[in-house]
Amino acid sequence: MELFFDYQTKRSLALLLNYLPKEVTKISAAIAYTHDDLLIKKCDKNKITLEWWGLFNSDISSKMEIVKEALKSPYIKFYPFAEFFHPKVIVFHNYGIYIGSHNLTHNAMYLNVEAGVFIPKNEINEKLQKEVDNFFNYLKQNSIPATNADVEKIERYLVETEIEKKRKDSIQQNIDALFEEQFQHLFILKGGVEDYEGGNKLTKQENKKLHFLQEWRETQKYLSIIHDKVKNIKEPDWIDKDADISIITDQILHAYYYSHLLKGSDENIKSSKLVNEEYEKNKLNPEHAVEKALKWWESLVTPPSNEDKHINIWNRTNKQILSNLRTRDLSSEELFQVFNQNHAARNHARQMKNSDFKLKKDCKKSIDERVKLYTVWIQKQKTKGGLTIQDILKYLLFDDSILIDERVFEVINNPKYKLDHFGRSIVGELVGWGRPEITHLRNNRVNKALRALGFDVALFSD
Incomplete structure (x- = not known):
């Protein structure tokens, strides 16, 4: 197992994505935020099959331009979630698994302090592999692939909400400035997902x-x-x-x-x-x-x-x-x-x-x-x-x-x-x-x- 502790000039995930090994022919990625197209471009250029799950909400957490490029590729499937989705897991089939804090953003790969682990193929036992398979099977069973029609809707949505978004951004900037002024000594990270057993099961028809x-x-x-x-x-x-x-x-x-x-x-x-x-x-x-x-x-x-x-x-x-x-x-x-x-x-x-x-x-x-x-x-x-x-x-x-x-x-x-x-x-x-x-x-x-x-x-x- 390799620790991906990224800070200052140490950039383990970016290095891995930039120099993908030739034995990688398929990738499964569950990433909350995608604003950098490195993985998508690499998969399309090298004809690597990519199954990609990402957050796609009112803030357009998976950047629309990247989604549009992905939809054009015969090698990439994008499955959007509107809410309750925050993982960062990338499976490089036949090579290894990354699990950690990195989103696919410029800041995460090149600027932020980030932490994760990379588990090579030879260290993945049957029990661990089953857990990984169960996780991605759950995502697949509860998602629908995006289409060009979805992108067209998002484009219309961005036009229709442009004024409201500018006003919201202005309000948010004021709030952020006030927070920085009052709580400069505090940096708090807090998050989580609730998925109660049986609480949200689909009916047979659904x-x-x-x-x-x-x-x-x-x-x-x-x-x-x-x-x-x-x-x-x-x-x-x-x-x-x-x-x-x-x-x-x-x-x-x-x-x-x-x-x-x-x-x-x-x-x-x-x-x-x-x-x-x-x-x-x-x-x-x-x-x-x-x-x-x-x-x-x-x-x-x-x-x-x-x-x-x-x-x-x-x-x-x-x-x-x-x-x-x-x-x-x-x-x-x-x-x-x-x-x-x-x-x-x-x-x-x-x-x-x-x-x-x-x-x-x-x-x-x-x-x-x-x-x-x-x-x-x-x-x-x-x-x-x-x-x-x-x-x-x-x-x-x-x-x-x-x-x-x-x-x-x-x-x-x-x-x-x-x-x-x-x-x-x-x-x-x-x-x-x-x-x-x-x-x-x-x-x-x-x-x-x-x-x-x-x-x-x-x-x-x-």
């Missing part, structure tokens, strides 16, 4: 929602990273110039998965096995895998799996039809077209039992016919809250008083909004087709493609 939002926002972050890269590539000639970038992003993943990854593979091997094999190859450098996939996409003279139809036709017609929900219900024909231009809906209609459609057991129907039957069937259904498919679609796509990821969760989990045979992948696709300006399509194929590219996302199923 846990389910937390885990859903974690997965959704994390995956949307990865899609946004690819989205930003797609803006700067030379698109194949067969793509309309006014196509939505989010739809093009989805179709790049579609082509990569079906025509690059699965093409020529053994049909007896589960697709999830192939995906996980690719993940192991690419997980240390997903950015490189994405760049290779984009170069492959740029070289395509013809669309390999109907991507032109999806980008040039489905994109336009789905968005146009679904926009009518702002002012009216959709006709049966419009609903059919939307469901027929939704891969998950087509696949689900194919898998539903003949008895659901009141067909004889041996009756054969084409997929288009089954989608037509599905459309007729779902229009007759109501949720436990008495809502129809028209009501649900209006809420799902256009009730912007609630975040879209929360609306998706409600539609697939809350009995008030939930319809049978209207599940996660169908809903995830619908929001992508209907609101491409604010979200990406989501289904199991999207997750499979992202995981194959090296992003640590979970699959819905095999």
Whole structure:
């Protein structure tokens, strides 16, 4: 064990962060205040996976500019806490653990008197490792990753509170000056956290929602990273110039998965096995895998799996039809077209039992016919809250008083909004087709493609 007693020119933590050993490929950091970007820049530059938990309150304890840079990186996940968070723990996986007083601020690393300990890997026994794992598992289970939408809210918040903040700062300066005048001989440090056992446990539904939002926002972050890269590539000639970038992003993943990854593979091997094999190859450098996939996409003279139809036709017609929900219900024909231009809906209609459609057991129907039957069937259904498919679609796509990821969760989990045979992948696709300006399509194929590219996302199923 090494003592990190930092004072005057002795700066142990800054030295460690500036010269990270090559064996460090992953870092987990729980740091209350982050105002210095050293760790974030090092991880992004050296392609080190960073899971970062930080305080993010009305004082913007984790500096917004640093959070914005972190969200752009495929190697960094930021989990903000609004309150009750004050640790300083950094785990350098395969190397050691720092526990101490340092925040990630210029003062803490270079000016303050700080104290901590560094425990090297060879001194971490099973009991200690379990304690560390339990701590970070607790953080993971009680946090949601930040998104660009959060940063946009903070930017608006800073503008809206600028006058109040200046007044508050002025008052605080007066208070601090009076304190210094009256109590120059006193320097008191006092703090603590209360976490009573069982006093703040989430319900089963709240846990389910937390885990859903974690997965959704994390995956949307990865899609946004690819989205930003797609803006700067030379698109194949067969793509309309006014196509939505989010739809093009989805179709790049579609082509990569079906025509690059699965093409020529053994049909007896589960697709999830192939995906996980690719993940192991690419997980240390997903950015490189994405760049290779984009170069492959740029070289395509013809669309390999109907991507032109999806980008040039489905994109336009789905968005146009679904926009009518702002002012009216959709006709049966419009609903059919939307469901027929939704891969998950087509696949689900194919898998539903003949008895659901009141067909004889041996009756054969084409997929288009089954989608037509599905459309007729779902229009007759109501949720436990008495809502129809028209009501649900209006809420799902256009009730912007609630975040879209929360609306998706409600539609697939809350009995008030939930319809049978209207599940996660169908809903995830619908929001992508209907609101491409604010979200990406989501289904199991999207997750499979992202995981194959090296992003640590979970699959819905095999």
